[in-house]
Amino acid sequence: MGPIDKENKDLRRSLHLLASKVERNEAILRSFFEIELRLLSCSNLAELLDLILIDFKQHFRLTAVNLILFDPECAARCLLEDYTPPEPGHSLRFVTNQRLLKSLFPTSELRIGELSAPLKSIAFPSNPYVLSSALLPLIRHNCLIGSLHLGSNDPARYSEHFDYDYIGHLASVIAVCFENCINQQNLKRLSIIDMLTKVNNRRAFDQEIIRELSRASRNKTPLSCLFIDLDYFKLVNDSFGHQVGDKVLRSVGLLLNKNLRKTDFVARYGGEEFAILLPNCDSEKAIEIGNQLRHKILHMVVHNNDNEPFRVSASIGVTSCCHSSFAFDNLDAQAHAVLKAADEAVYLAKEKGRNRIEYRSLPDMKPELFSQLSGDLKSI
Structure with a gap:
């Protein structure tokens, strides 16, 4: 095989790998677009929580999905009197001040990769099998309103060496959906x-x-x-x-x-x-x-x-x-x-x-x- 043939073969291999990567990225984007549409179509808080805590886990093949919500006036909890979060019991937590959230996000940026033991005990208190994770800050009007934790037992699933812009965008959509669901339900509640x-x-x-x-x-x-x-x-x-x-x-x-x-x-x-x-x-x-x-x-x-x-x-x-x-x-x-x-x-x-x-x-x-x-x- 001559040098040109070898170069062409290497080029074809590179193009094939690039095409495969493009296909994977397109599949990921379609998956996120589908989830985004489902998030925006949620009409109440319980439906939104089930989508995030249950469907996310299955859809993205995750080991754990946990959520912390800042709820100082119990506005969210009042709308969830009959709601039972999925197991384990720490999958959904409410806090009345932002100390815990700010300890997770001192710079308001998402955290990717393996967590230290203290952070893991906060983000995934009942799941020791999380080996890599993405912690997403939920921010509305420059206020930290919550934290979504995506955990995997694959240590290479989430790495700080990769770009996760699509996850950051998803966090923004989720924050908007929480605000919309709470506002809509409270308006409906006021009317009845x-x-x-x-x-x-x-x-x-x-x-x-x-x-x-x-x-x-x-x-x-x-x-x-x-x-x-x-x-x-x-x-x-x-x-x-x-x-x-x-x-x-x-x-x-x-x-x-x-x-x-x-x-x-x-x-x-x-x-x-x-x-x-x-x-x-x-x-x-x-x-x-x-x-x-x-x-x-x-x-x-x-x-x-x-x-x-x-x-x-x-x-x-x-x-x-x-x-x-x-x-x-x-x-x-x-x-x-x-x-x-x-x-x-x-x-x-x-x-x-x-x-x-x-x-x-x-x-x-x-x-x-x-x-x-x-x-x-x-x-x-």
């Missing part, structure tokens, strides 16, 4: 939560009862509704002032949230009235639950501005519907019938002396009543 009592508001209840009626009809399960009206609440406001009245409403809202199932739905329906939906709960069980709540409210102690204790009572109306009572496809009409029966039961409880519970069954949903209910709905 009663700010005084921290339970759902009437708008949320009116939407939820349609969903629950649809589910009950589809699954052929009962649905019960409770209306709770605090007795002589105007007297509380007149005697002690509206601040004490607000304290009573907050206390009742907290009591209801603490004493019901996660599947139950509590809302402040208006003024001193609360409404509760009890899915998969028949009339007998609903009356039992109503009496338990009435008893707890009666024994709840509130203090006025002079620190003097006093108590309040409640009148409770209950109604239930089962599959056989779903006479129409129009769920608005069905919802109106449920609310009307529960409201009438409350008035009956008040007429009979207050601090009691009354049950009112749904009227027979005969076809001739449909037009009347539809007319009532239009007038609301």
Whole structure:
């Protein structure tokens, strides 16, 4: 083989290696582009966390993915009350100050390669098999809001000798997504939560009862509704002032949230009235639950501005519907019938002396009543 042939052979080998490298880089970029689109499409914080902590690990074939978030006002944690991070337990951590984050990123630049033992204990506290890693600072508006840790058991996976601009870009996208998800969820939360009592508001209840009626009809399960009206609440406001009245409403809202199932739905329906939906709960069980709540409210102690204790009572109306009572496809009409029966039961409880519970069954949903209910709905 002559010198020219050898040179051509070496050149072809170099071109082949270069083409292979280009193909690998293109595959990596496509992979990151796909992940970036999925990140930007996340609509809530739990979905975003699952994508980062679970899907990243599988997609990038990593040994560990851990995340630390700066959450000084518990804005993120309030949105994740029912969220369970994947194992191990240290995959997701929240911090209320930036000391830990700044110890990871003294220069706000990503860290690549093998970590020292102290840093590894912070970044991967429950995974000793991480031999190389990429620690990504999450920065928004020049503020360090978190740290994402990608760990591999391959010591050559992440090396300080390589360029990782695409990982730095991914960190920027993730930081934006966290900010967007938290802001969007908080805005949505503000639109459906009663700010005084921290339970759902009437708008949320009116939407939820349609969903629950649809589910009950589809699954052929009962649905019960409770209306709770605090007795002589105007007297509380007149005697002690509206601040004490607000304290009573907050206390009742907290009591209801603490004493019901996660599947139950509590809302402040208006003024001193609360409404509760009890899915998969028949009339007998609903009356039992109503009496338990009435008893707890009666024994709840509130203090006025002079620190003097006093108590309040409640009148409770209950109604239930089962599959056989779903006479129409129009769920608005069905919802109106449920609310009307529960409201009438409350008035009956008040007429009979207050601090009691009354049950009112749904009227027979005969076809001739449909037009009347539809007319009532239009007038609301």
